[in-house]
Amino acid sequence: MLEKQSNVKAWLYLAPAMLLLSVFTFYPLFNAFFLAFLRDYEFLLGSARGFTFLGNFINVINKPDFGIAMKNTAVITFVSVPIAVIVALMISVALNSIKKFQGFLQTVFFLPYVTNAIAIGMAFAFIFHSDYGLLNTMLGWVGIDPINWINLRQAGNADTSWIRAMFALLVYTIWGGLAFKIMVFLSGLQSIDKQYYDAARIDATPKRRVFSKITVPLLSPMIAYITITSFIGAFKAYRTIIGMFGESLRPPGALSKDSLITIVGLVYDSLAHADATGAISEAAAASIILFLIILAFTLIQMQVSKRRVHF
Amino acid sequence: MDIKLQKVTKIFQAKDKSETVAVNALDVVIPSGKLIGLLGPSGCGKSTTLYMIAGLLEPNEGRIFFGDEDVTDLPPEERGIGLVFQNYALYPHMTVRQNIMFPLENIKVPKQEALSRAQEMADLVGIGELMDRKPKQLSGGQQQRVAIARALVKQPRVLLLDEPLSNLDARLRLQTREEIKRIQRETGITTVFVTHDQEEAMSISDQIVLMDFGVKQQVGEPQFVYDKPINLFVAKFLGTPPINLFAGEIVKNKLLLADGKKYRTETQAPEHQEDLTEDAIRAMTHEVKVPICNVEIMDKKAPDGDVVIGIRPEGFVVDEKGPLELEIFMVETIGRDTSLVVKDPFDDNKSYRIIIDSSYRVKAGDKVKFSFKPDKMFVFDKTSGDVL
Ligand SMILES: Nc1ncnc2c1ncn2[C@@H]1O[C@H](COP(=O)(O)OP(=O)(O)OP(=O)(O)O)[C@@H](O)[C@H]1O
Numbered sequence: 001m002l003e004k005q006s007n008v009k010a011w012l013y014l015a016p017a018m019l020l021l022s023v024f025t026f027y028p029l030f031n032a033f034f035l036a037f038l039r040d041y042e043f044l045l046g047s048a049r050g051f052t053f054l055g056n057f058i059n060v061i062n063k064p065d066f067g068i069a070m071k072n073t074a075v076i077t078f079v080s081v082p083i084a085v086i087v088a089l090m091i092s093v094a095l096n097s098i099k100k101f102q103g104f105l106q107t108v109f110f111l112p113y114v115t116n117a118i119a120i121g122m123a124f125a126f127i128f129h130s131d132y133g134l135l136n137t138m139l140g141w142v143g144i145d146p147i148n149w150i151n152l153r154q155a156g157n158a159d160t161s162w163i164r165a166m167f168a169l170l171v172y173t174i175w176g177g178l179a180f181k182i183m184v185f186l187s188g189l190q191s192i193d194k195q196y197y198d199a200a201r202i203d204a205t206p207k208r209r210v211f212s213k214i215t216v217p218l219l220s221p222m223i224a225y226i227t228i229t230s231f232i233g234a235f236k237a238y239r240t241i242i243g244m245f246g247e248s249l250r251p252p253g254a255l256s257k258d259s260l261i262t263i264v265g266l267v268y269d270s271l272a273h274a275d276a277t278g279a280i281s282e283a284a285a286a287s288i289i290l291f292l293i294i295l296a297f298t299l300i301q302m303q304v305s306k307r308r309v310h311f
Numbered sequence: 312m313d314i315k316l317q318k319v320t321k322i323f324q325a326k327d328k329s330e331t332v333a334v335n336a337l338d339v340v341i342p343s344g345k346l347i348g349l350l351g352p353s354g355c356g357k358s359t360t361l362y363m364i365a366g367l368l369e370p371n372e373g374r375i376f377f378g379d380e381d382v383t384d385l386p387p388e389e390r391g392i393g394l395v396f397q398n399y400a401l402y403p404h405m406t407v408r409q410n411i412m413f414p415l416e417n418i419k420v421p422k423q424e425a426l427s428r429a430q431e432m433a434d435l436v437g438i439g440e441l442m443d444r445k446p447k448q449l450s451g452g453q454q455q456r457v458a459i460a461r462a463l464v465k466q467p468r469v470l471l472l473d474e475p476l477s478n479l480d481a482r483l484r485l486q487t488r489e490e491i492k493r494i495q496r497e498t499g500i501t502t503v504f505v506t507h508d509q510e511e512a513m514s515i516s517d518q519i520v521l522m523d524f525g526v527k528q529q530v531g532e533p534q535f536v537y538d539k540p541i542n543l544f545v546a547k548f549l550g551t552p553p554i555n556l557f558a559g560e561i562v563k564n565k566l567l568l569a570d571g572k573k574y575r576t577e578t579q580a581p582e583h584q585e586d587l588t589e590d591a592i593r594a595m596t597h598e599v600k601v602p603i604c605n606v607e608i609m610d611k612k613a614p615d616g617d618v619v620i621g622i623r624p625e626g627f628v629v630d631e632k633g634p635l636e637l638e639i640f641m642v643e644t645i646g647r648d649t650s651l652v653v654k655d656p657f658d659d660n661k662s663y664r665i666i667i668d669s670s671y672r673v674k675a676g677d678k679v680k681f682s683f684k685p686d687k688m689f690v691f692d693k694t695s696g697d698v699l
């Protein structure tokens with residue numbers, strides 16, 4: 001009796017959220033699956049010529065940008081995430097070990113989190129500007145000639161433009177994601193019992209061993225959480241590129257092969273031409289491809305963390 | 312190797328600049344190879360003292376010696392100590408074996424040797440079968456033994472234990488304290504054992520160091536400290552049931568059990584007496600002063616004045632000619648002894664515990680006269696609390 005009552009209450013509390021989720025998440029989700037299998041879907045007319053099993057997927061894969069998008073997404077994911085996690089871990093451990101200004105420094109590192117990604121992207125675009133950019137100015141102090149990071153107009157070697165632009169993008173991506181990671185790691189570190197460290201001191205544990213044998217294992221649930229969510233976030237990279245390079249998704253003047261388009265970029269690209277036949281279905285298909293990649297990858301990570309994470 | 316603390320003081324400063332003197336000019340010598348119980352009420356500075364010996368806390372003043380070596384400025388890793396924390400601090404992600412081997416790996420002991428030493432130590436503390444378990448899969452007592460094994464495996468010069476039994480249930484506590492005593496004897500390692508449980512400290516320590524508010528009160532063999540407390544705090548802290556306290560007075564080398572009026576002034580704020588009628592005061596006041604023994608008998612001379620008389624529960628003797636008559640409130644026969652609860656004749660809220668031989672037949676409601684064993688009776692100065 002009592003249990004039933006509380007059950008009803010629980011459902012009532014959940015109802016508003018469930019309603020919103022149904023309208024804005026579940027319905028679009030199922031709709032995307034549906035759209036991805038329609039043949040020649042016309043968005044404006046709402047008409048289609050029956051179903052196709054792989055047609056839309058093949059169209060996506062045959063797009064000239066598909067390979068580039070896959071490569072960019074992979075590079076962003078597999079370079080930025082490991083570096084970001086390690087850097088965040090280092091900064092958190094350092095922050096956690098200092099006594100003075102800890103609160104102040106925590107705030108400083110947390111600021112990017114409450115700042116708009118597009119705004120930060122524009123700031124970074126300026127930092128990497130070849131004539132007025134902060135980075136080149138600083139390089140100038142140590143005698144290094146200005147480098148054309150992201151604006152190619154001023155000539156430079158066009159062949160390496162992708163590398164330079166990607167470098168700038170990675171720096172921005174890593175930096176932009178640090179705040180949240182640091183916050184999670186710091187709260188994790190602060191919840192580790194200080195006595196473990198006292199015990200380690202008594203036992204004459206070298207600093208590096210304290211880090212690898214005590215801090216990392218005890219923080220491993222947080223590390224796993226951050227790694228998995230960061231990978232998912234990186235697979236979905238798009239906002240960062242818009243913020244830095246604008247809607248062209250590439251440095252001004254760069255060739256289309258040097259574009260920094262990602263898979264989500266492909267989706268938006270198709271959506272931008274929604275009036276073309278089948279464009280919406282291609283967008284749906286592209287997002288399903290991304291979904292499958294993320295799903296597979298997350299499953300692998302969960303499997304790994306089962307063995308590596310100490311809860 | 313003995314441990315010497317010389318005038319060791321630790322002051323904690325809070326954020327608002329208020330200071331806590333956790334340990335105050337502590338002077339103690341811990342003899343080599345002995346088990347010392349560091350005993351005192353909660354917050355008296357026991358853990359602080361232990362952590363200063365360990366090197367995890369730095370004293371504000373004073374020096375600490377291990378043998379002849381001044382270790383005051385030595386970091387903990389160079390002191391060669393083993394420490395068992397109050398909640399064990401076993402690394403939760405490591406197995407028992409990994410936990411015990413950890414200190415050896417730190418000092419680069421070869422793997423094979425580390426393995427065999429870990430096993431040897433685990434066998435000594437009786438957890439040799441549990442080497443592949445994680446701490447979470449062990450009982451409190453087993454965890455505690457892992458912690459001891461981890462502390463001992465690197466063969467420290469000193470073993471420090473911070474209330475290691477406080478998380479255990481009563482039976483396991485008894486069992487493990489015997490265990491600790493046995494391990495200490497077998498290894499012969501100088502050991503400091505912190506506890507706030509007087510019975511625990513008395514039962515396993517070669518010597519106890521009794522502290523209160525960061526100040527050393529008395530040091531000595533448990534039985535000696537129990538028999539010859541130097542002040543009221545020590546007498547009250549040791550012994551179950553606790554010592555019975557009476558207000559008393561010394562007049563011309565005679566010790567008197569104080570009259571009822573004095574009891575009243577003890578339990579009631581004196582200013583209230585002015586509000587009472589004379590009759591009421593007389594009704595509450597017992598004018599009889601009962602001489603119970605001569606101070607001369609106790610081989611002590613003391614100036615006239617107010618005192619506190621402490622009588623151990625076992626210090627009462629049923630005696631028809633005894634000076635003090637008490638009404639029995641409750642009787643508990645516990646085998647060899649009989650434990651009596653009596654009401655304070657002058658104050659209903661106070662009661663005393665008396666332990667007599669069970670051959671005496673006593674029942675609740677009886678009025679029994681008692682005399683006292685002089686060596687179970689102590690007289691303390693009322694203001695300083697020092698024994699007279
Ligand atoms: N880090 C600290 N900062 C400020 N005050 C402290 C600190 N550690 C201990 N104290 C204070 O010092 C005094 C002694 O503390 P300590 O931990 O040594 O007591 P204890 O005898 O071990 O007590 P318990 O039996 O409760 O463990 C206490 O009053 C405590 O509040």
Ligand SMILES: [Mg+2]
Binds near residue numbers: 357358359473474
């Ligand atoms: Mg303590």
